[in-house]
Amino acid sequence: MDFKNSDTIVGPRAEDTLPDTATTAVKIVIVGGFGVGKTTMVGSVSEIRPLTTEETMTQAGIGVDDNYGSETKTATTVAMDFGRISITDELVLYLFGTPGQERFWFLWNGLFEGALGAVVLVDTRRLEVSFDVMGRLEERGVPFVVAINDFPDAPRYPMDELRTALDLPPDVPMIKCDARRRASSRDVLMTLTRYLHSLTMSPA
Amino acid sequence: MTPPQRERRAPQPGTEQDPGRLYVITGGTDGTQRAPLDLVALIVARSEAPPTAAPEQTALLKLCKRPLSVAEISAYLGLPFSVVTVLVTELLAADLVESRAPVVRSALPERSLLEAVMHGLQKL
Numbered sequence: 001m002d003f004k005n006s007d008t009i010v011g012p013r014a015e016d017t018l019p020d021t022a023t024t025a026v027k028i029v030i031v032g033g034f035g036v037g038k039t040t041m042v043g044s045v046s047e048i049r050p051l052t053t054e055e056t057m058t059q060a061g062i063g064v065d066d067n068y069g070s071e072t073k074t075a076t077t078v079a080m081d082f083g084r085i086s087i088t089d090e091l092v093l094y095l096f097g098t099p100g101q102e103r104f105w106f107l108w109n110g111l112f113e114g115a116l117g118a119v120v121l122v123d124t125r126r127l128e129v130s131f132d133v134m135g136r137l138e139e140r141g142v143p144f145v146v147a148i149n150d151f152p153d154a155p156r157y158p159m160d161e162l163r164t165a166l167d168l169p170p171d172v173p174m175i176k177c178d179a180r181r182r183a184s185s186r187d188v189l190m191t192l193t194r195y196l197h198s199l200t201m202s203p204a
Numbered sequence: 205m206t207p208p209q210r211e212r213r214a215p216q217p218g219t220e221q222d223p224g225r226l227y228v229i230t231g232g233t234d235g236t237q238r239a240p241l242d243l244v245a246l247i248v249a250r251s252e253a254p255p256t257a258a259p260e261q262t263a264l265l266k267l268c269k270r271p272l273s274v275a276e277i278s279a280y281l282g283l284p285f286s287v288v289t290v291l292v293t294e295l296l297a298a299d300l301v302e303s304r305a306p307v308v309r310s311a312l313p314e315r316s317l318l319e320a321v322m323h324g325l326q327k328l
Contacts (some may be wrong), residue, residue: 003283011264011280017270018246025244025273025306026313026321045328051279053243056287082243087324089315094244094273109284110242114306116313116321128208135213157207165207168287184328193325197318 016048019089027094028192031137032121033129037149037179038097041121043165045185046083046095054079055107067073078104095189100133112137117196118144119188121179122148124154127165134166145173145195147188241289246304253283253300262282264291268301 030038043050077097085093097105098111105111112118118137122130132148137144145164157165163174173191176179178184232280253262260281267280278288295301307317 003260003281009267009281010270011267012270012276018247018272020270022246022271025246025304026317027244027306034303051276053275053278055300056282061324062213082279084273084276085324085328087321089325090274091320092244092246093321093324094275096243096275108243109240109289114244116318125205127254129211133237134210139216141215155205155207162207165209167210167212169212181241182328186325190322190325193318193322196313200313200315200318203233 006103010060012048016084021089022092023084025092025094027096027115027116027188028189029118029142030095030097030121031118031133032199033098033100033123033126033133036121036123036126036129037123039189041119041147041149041177041179041185042081042095042097044085044182045085045189046179047086048084048098051080052079052081053108055104057104073178076109080108100129102133102136104148112142114142115142117192119192120144120146122146122158122166124148124149124162127162128165135202143196145188145192146177147175147177147179147191149179150176170197179197205228212238228328241274241303242290242306243275243285244306245292246273246306247277247292248304249299249301250301257300260291264288264295265300271304 030041039050055078057078074083080096080098081095085095087093096111120130120134120137134144148157148162148169159174168174175188175191179187191196247268248264249268253265258267260283263281264277267277274285274288274292278285281288292301292303296303307313
C-alpha cells in the first residue's frame with residue numbers, strides 16, 4: 001500500500017473544515033448510469049470541491065479478505081465522488097454519487113441503509129440503464145425520487161409517459177433538472193426531502 | 205417514439221440491513237473488533253499523535269483536528285475506505301479519536317431532522 005508521507009498530505013482548506021460543533025451527519029445517495037451527471041450534480045450544490053473515495057475489489061467481488069498476496073486475481077478500483085452541504089452548525093449533509101451497479105454498493109458500509117434516501121438520475125437517451133437500479137432500491141425499501149437530467153439532445157417525453165415507462169407509483173416524485181445548475185440540483189434535493197417528510201406523515 | 209418499459213419491484217424482506225450495525229462499536233474485549241464505520245461518521249482527534257504512531261495514524265490525527273467524515277479522510281489520505289476504517293478503529297481503541305455516529309434511516313428519518321435539511325437547502 002502506497003502511502004504519501006504525512007508531510008505531503010493536503011488536508012482540507014481552512015474554509016472547507018467543519019466547525020467543532022458539527023455532531024451529526026446525514027447522507028443522500030445520487031445514483032445512475034455512467035455519464036448521467038451524478039458528479040455534475042454533486043459538484044453544483046456542494047460547498048466543497050467534490051472529493052473521491054475509492055475502494056478496491058477483485059473482479060470476483062467476493063472473499064476480499066482472501067485476496068491479499070494473491071497475484072492471480074485482477075483488482076478493480078471503484079470510485080465514488082461526493083460533496084458536502086452544511087445545514088446548520090451541528091448538522092452536515094453529504095451527497096454521494098455512486099455507480100448504478102449494485103455489486104459495488106457493499107464496498108461502502110451502509111451506503112444506502114444509512115442514507116436518508118436516494119435520487120435516481122435519469123438520461124432519457126438511455127432510460128433502461130436506470131431500470132435495474134430503481135428495482136434494487138425498491139427491493140431494499142430505500143425511498144427515492146427520479147430526476148430527469150435534461151440533456152439538450154435527449155428525447156423529450158411527456159412526464160406522464162415517462163412515469164408510465166418507469167412504472168412509478170403516483171406518489172413517487174419525478175422532476176426535470178439541469179444537473180449543472182445549483183438551483184436546479186438544489187430543487188431535486190428539496191423534492192426528495194419533502195417526499196421523505198411526507199412519508200413520515202402518512203400511515204405506513 | 206415510445207420509451208422502453210420498466211416493471212416495478214416489491215420490497216424484499218430481509219434485504220434491509222439492521223441499522224444498528226451502522227453505529228460504532230468500540231471496546232471489544234481484545235481491542236481488535238472492527239467497527240462498522242459509516243462513510244459519514246465524523247471523526248475528531250482527541251490528542252496529538254504519540255511518537256509511536258504509524259505515519260498513517262499521525263496523518264489522520266492531523267487531519268481530524270476538526271471533525272471530518274470517514275469519506276473525506278479517505279479522499280485526503282488517498283487511501284481506500286476499508287483501510288481508513290481499520291486505521292480509525294485502531295485509533296478509537298487507543299482513545300486517540302472519537303467518532304460521532306450519523307443519523308441513519310431506521311424506519312424513516314425523524315421529521316424534525318428532515319425539516320432542518322429542507323430549511324438548510326432553501327438557504328442555498
